[in-house]
């Protein structure tokens with residue numbers, strides 16, 4: 094049987110080159126609306142570079158990338174409008190407060206009446222008390238939590254979380270799992286890059302494994318416990 098609708102993310106034979114380095118060399122990836130998919134693989138496998146292409150911030154060198162129906166090569170702005178992206182590092186302005194980050198994000202997206210959701214998200218991630226403190230003094234985990242809040246604020250059709258659990262305490266992990274569950278419930282497509290297999294299994298229904306810049310497997314998240322997954326990494 095064929096698909097009745099287009100997948101939210103459809104990547105075919107993606108290549109990304111930075112000068113002489115081929116960071117991604119032939120990734121195929123499909124992710125559906127209403128599901129969360131884990132993106133796994135060892136350091137340097139190409140996860141973050143693939144995420145950057147899906148976020149519309151790095152152009153594909155070759156291959157086809159469709160995000161919520163927008164082509165990343167010809168319509169990167171359409172891609173950026175469709176996604177909420179938590180980058181692996183950076184993305185925050187050290188001299189701005191969490192609230193100012195939310196204000197900027199909301200005004201760039203012309204969001205009406207975003208304040209209640211912004212406040213609720215900050216509270217959920219236990220950032221309410223520091224909402225008006227500049228983020229330059231934040232710990233790594235606090236910055237990670239704010240990056241997830243910013244990715245989720247506008248309830249995007251495609252939520253891209255690159256290492257959202259990295260260095261985050263249990264409250265932050267719980268809040269991030271809730272954000273992913275909410276996204277699934279409202280029919281968004283979520284892609285989560287992580288090294289934490291247990292959390293990938295908790296958050297996601299399926300998993301895509303990359304190695305050396307290419308996809309080596311797509312599997313049910315429930316099968317990540319097995320030896321088969323371990324063998325895929327080496």
Ligand SMILES: Nc1ncnc2c1ncn2[C@@H]1O[C@H](COP(=O)(O)OP(=O)(O)OP(=O)(O)O)[C@@H](O)[C@H]1O
Nearest residue numbers: 111114115116134135136137138139140141142143
């Ligand atoms: N801007 C860049 N310039 C040159 N090489 C790059 C650049 N970005 C990534 N690479 C290289 O591309 C490869 C894939 O990197 P990427 O960051 O996508 O991997 P990753 O799977 O996210 O790794 P990690 O788990 O360590 O975050 C690596 O060899 C990396 O050194």
